[in-house]
Amino acid sequence: MSRLQEAMGAAAEQVNAALDGYIPRSTDSDGRLFDAMRYSTLAGGKRLRPFLVLRSAALFEVPLDWAMPSAAAIEMVHTYSLVHDDLPAMDDDDLRRGLPTCHKKFDDATAILAGDSLLTLAFELVAAPGGHPDPGVRAEITHQLAIAAGGGGMAGGQMMDLAAEDSTLDLTAVTRLQGKKTGALFHFSCVAGAILAKRGAAESMERTALGRYAEAIGLAFQIADDLLDVEGSEADLGKAVQKDAAAGKATFVNLLGLEGARNRAAQLVDEAISALQPFDDKADLLRDVARFIVARKN
Amino acid sequence: MSRLQEAMGAAAEQVNAALDGYIPRSTDSDGRLFDAMRYSTLAGGKRLRPFLVLRSAALFEVPLDWAMPSAAAIEMVHTYSLVHDDLPAMDDDDLRRGLPTCHKKFDDATAILAGDSLLTLAFELVAAPGGHPDPGVRAEITHQLAIAAGGGGMAGGQMMDLAAEDSTLDLTAVTRLQGKKTGALFHFSCVAGAILAKRGAAESMERTALGRYAEAIGLAFQIADDLLDVEGSEADLGKAVQKDAAAGKATFVNLLGLEGARNRAAQLVDEAISALQPFDDKADLLRDVARFIVARKN
Numbered sequence: 001m002s003r004l005q006e007a008m009g010a011a012a013e014q015v016n017a018a019l020d021g022y023i024p025r026s027t028d029s030d031g032r033l034f035d036a037m038r039y040s041t042l043a044g045g046k047r048l049r050p051f052l053v054l055r056s057a058a059l060f061e062v063p064l065d066w067a068m069p070s071a072a073a074i075e076m077v078h079t080y081s082l083v084h085d086d087l088p089a090m091d092d093d094d095l096r097r098g099l100p101t102c103h104k105k106f107d108d109a110t111a112i113l114a115g116d117s118l119l120t121l122a123f124e125l126v127a128a129p130g131g132h133p134d135p136g137v138r139a140e141i142t143h144q145l146a147i148a149a150g151g152g153g154m155a156g157g158q159m160m161d162l163a164a165e166d167s168t169l170d171l172t173a174v175t176r177l178q179g180k181k182t183g184a185l186f187h188f189s190c191v192a193g194a195i196l197a198k199r200g201a202a203e204s205m206e207r208t209a210l211g212r213y214a215e216a217i218g219l220a221f222q223i224a225d226d227l228l229d230v231e232g233s234e235a236d237l238g239k240a241v242q243k244d245a246a247a248g249k250a251t252f253v254n255l256l257g258l259e260g261a262r263n264r265a266a267q268l269v270d271e272a273i274s275a276l277q278p279f280d281d282k283a284d285l286l287r288d289v290a291r292f293i294v295a296r297k298n
Numbered sequence: 299m300s301r302l303q304e305a306m307g308a309a310a311e312q313v314n315a316a317l318d319g320y321i322p323r324s325t326d327s328d329g330r331l332f333d334a335m336r337y338s339t340l341a342g343g344k345r346l347r348p349f350l351v352l353r354s355a356a357l358f359e360v361p362l363d364w365a366m367p368s369a370a371a372i373e374m375v376h377t378y379s380l381v382h383d384d385l386p387a388m389d390d391d392d393l394r395r396g397l398p399t400c401h402k403k404f405d406d407a408t409a410i411l412a413g414d415s416l417l418t419l420a421f422e423l424v425a426a427p428g429g430h431p432d433p434g435v436r437a438e439i440t441h442q443l444a445i446a447a448g449g450g451g452m453a454g455g456q457m458m459d460l461a462a463e464d465s466t467l468d469l470t471a472v473t474r475l476q477g478k479k480t481g482a483l484f485h486f487s488c489v490a491g492a493i494l495a496k497r498g499a500a501e502s503m504e505r506t507a508l509g510r511y512a513e514a515i516g517l518a519f520q521i522a523d524d525l526l527d528v529e530g531s532e533a534d535l536g537k538a539v540q541k542d543a544a545a546g547k548a549t550f551v552n553l554l555g556l557e558g559a560r561n562r563a564a565q566l567v568d569e570a571i572s573a574l575q576p577f578d579d580k581a582d583l584l585r586d587v588a589r590f591i592v593a594r595k596n
Contacts (some may be wrong), residue, residue: 033457035450086413089387089406097522108387113457116382116417117449123421124444127437135434139425146422151331151415159331159411192509203370286417 001156004288011054013046014064018072021124023118026227032106037112037121041079049074052289056086056193057211059282069131070141070192073122077149078185083111085158119149119266125146132196140195148188157181161249166224168233169250182225183218190286209278216272217290224294230258232297267292299409302586312362316370320423330404334412335419338343338400339377345486347372349425350587353492354508357580367429368439368490371420375447376483382402417447428496429591438493446486455479459547467548473517475479480523481516487511488584507576514570515527515588521563522592524549530595563592 001009018043027036057067084103086093087108094104103111125131126141147153157180164177183194191214194207228252252261272290275284299309315340324332348369355365384391384399384407392402401409423429424439445451455478462475489512492505530550550559570588574581 032461033454037449080414084410087387087410090384090412109460110457112382112385112387113453113460116378117416117453119414119417120444120453124448127425127440129441130435135437138435139427139433140423142437143422143427144562146418146425150418150422151335155304155411155415155418160413162407163330173320200512203441279364 002288004285004292006219007285008048008056011051014056014068015047015071015075016042019075019117021107022069022072023119023121023196031187032110033113034177036106036110037118039105040083040096041076041118043097043099045079045097047075048177048289048293049185051080052186052189052214052286053281054174055285055289056190057104058205059279059286060197060199062196062245064139066132067193067196069125069128070196071125073145074185074189074192076118076122076125077145077154080083080115080122081149081154081158083115083118087111087158089116090158090162092165101281109177123273134198135195137198141192144188144191144195145181149174153180154182154185156167157184165249171252174252174255178222179215182222183215186221187211189219206278209275213286213290215274216268216275216291220265220268220272220290221293223252223261223268224296226253227258227261227265228298229253269294299453300586302583302590306344306346307422309349312366313345313348313352313369313373314340316366320367320370320374321419330408331411331415334400334404335407337414338381338394338405338412339374339416341395341397343377345373346587346591347376347483350484350487350512351490352562353581353584354488355494356540356576357491357504357584358495358497360491360494362428367423367426367547368443368494369426371443372483372487372490374416374420374423375443375452378413379447379452380454381413381416387410388456388460420447430524431495435494435496439490440579442486442489442493446482451478451482452480454499455482459552463547469550469553470532472548472550472553476517476520477513480520481513483517484516485509485512488515504546504576511570511572511588514566514573515591518563518566518570518588519591521550521559521566522594524551525556525559525563526594527551529551529566567592 010123023037023041024034025038026032033265053071053074054064054067057064083102084095085091087103087217093101101103101111102114106114122145123142126145127138129135132138147157151159159179160177161181164173169177186278190210191207194210199206229251252264257263269290273287276286320383320496321339321440322332323336323372324330334344351372352370353363355362371373372419381400382395384394387399391399397403397411402413420443421440424443425436427433430439440542447453447456449457455475458475459479462471468477489505492508496505547582554562567588571585574584577584
């Protein structure tokens with residue numbers, strides 16, 4: 001097992017335990033809301049975004065207890081987006097992380113409310129006393145998380161993606177779309193450490209470097225996703241494949257070709273690693289993440 | 299025009315102007331996301347929850363600029379809940395505030411994303427610098443707003459409401475359900491002023507009083523809604539009537555009878571007004587609100 005696999009596995013265990021503690025259990029009268037939230041959130045996944053939060057926090061020696069609410073919150077926001085995107089009115093998917101999607105396991109109304117409640121719980125968590133001791137940091141984390149998740153970020157990207165199904169986007173437009181749809185949460189995850197460490201103007205160079213790293217790995221992640229959609233198997237991915245081609249969507253693969261997409265992804269890995277130049281070997285796992293993102297099989 | 303009507307009208311104008319400024323306008327590539335958010339939020343409505351925020355803030359002489367983000371945010375959360383509740387998978391309503399519901403005007407996917415983005419924007423707004431100058435207050439407002447909106451509050455109440463359609467609830471259960479579904483946002487609105495004024499432990503009596511007021515008017519509001527569903531007209535209400543009876547839902551009217559429901563509502567008005575006893579005539583408009591809530595025709 002590689003150094004990165006080991007570290008990601010250990011972090012995923014910590015994040016899973018935290019998520020398990022943060023999401024309440026259902027009582028008799030609550031209906032199945034918390035069941036559905038737990039089902040979708042605790043179904044597994046690589047916990048890549050939380051790992052980025054924890055590693056960016058570790059760069060600045062932020063205590064784990066101060067960083068964990070942000071790590072869990074970004075996974076809740078990511079999960080809510082999957083639950084809503086999988087709905088019949090959106091991408092209409094039956095399978096996610098190898099299991100029935102939330103609306104298949106429960107029903108559409110429960111999936112809508114479970115997504116809504118996960119998003120809300122994410123904000124409750126990062127704003128709550130008991131996480132980071134500085135309320136100013138909690139307010140800034142909340143603010144940045146909302147910017148990443150909202151109409152100018154992830155949700156806006158999903159809207160563009162739905163609107164694009166009827167049109168043909170060029171490389172610039174697809175890059176912009178993906179920068180919002182997947183890039184915005186990566187950006188939050190990578191700069192979270194600097195915010196949690198209260199890096200001020202003097203250290204804004206570090207925050208900028210993490211932002212450049214995030215932008216590169218976010219785009220590389222999406223190109224790798226497009227490659228996996230063509231080359232991967234449903235068994236490895238735990239979700240349907242070749243959906244984008246079937247939907248006639250503009251992807252990096254059909255815009256750049258297989259070889260072109262692979263080259264662009266490799267170039268972005270180099271850019272991501274060079275963005276980390278200001279950091280010493282404490283950033284080695286983040287360097288490994290950049291390589292992993294394009295080498296992964298799911 | 300009564301003193302209250304005048305004050306509510308003036309506040310609604312200020313709130314509408316704030317909402318108009320807070321919600322971005324669409325650009326070409328954004329699709330219709332911001333259009334849908336603006337359509338549903340700016341469609342009108344009494345702005346009752348923002349009015350409660352502004353009046354509770356005025357009790358403590360909190361400047362308007364410090365209170366407006368919370369006032370606008372609670373209206374965004376309320377609007378998001380209407381947009382999602384109106385979806386075919388939930389209550390399946392075609393008409394809201396006299397206009398086609400969001401998914402009728404746009405489509406289901408856009409309505410889901412517009413709701414998601416309004417909820418997210420509400421948190422962005424209350425956490426952002428530029429509103430209340432104290433980041434600790436911003437973090438607490440964010441935290442309380444999330445508690446009110448989430449699985450233990452409004453969204454949890456909506457889940458209970460959906461689950462209850464197959465069963466018969468008693469008065470205790472309906473009261474508990476409505477305490478979450480409608481009461482939680484009223485509670486936030488009424489205690490917001492005390493939070494924005496940084497009322498500490500010494501003044502927690504004031505926050506408790508506002509909480510008791512909120513609980514009473516929230517329940518009275520819901521009883522009045524049930525009465526309007528039976529006695530009101532679609533033209534006055536701008537939405538379909540007698541839906542609850544058709545759905546076989548347990549309401550305060552069929553649990554208490556028409557006369558019993560009217561009496562209980564009147565009793566709650568008295569309780570709300572007596573909860574405001576610690577406050578002088580600065581609370582007169584809140585006293586008027588309690589009376590208005592059961593007297594309104596829509």
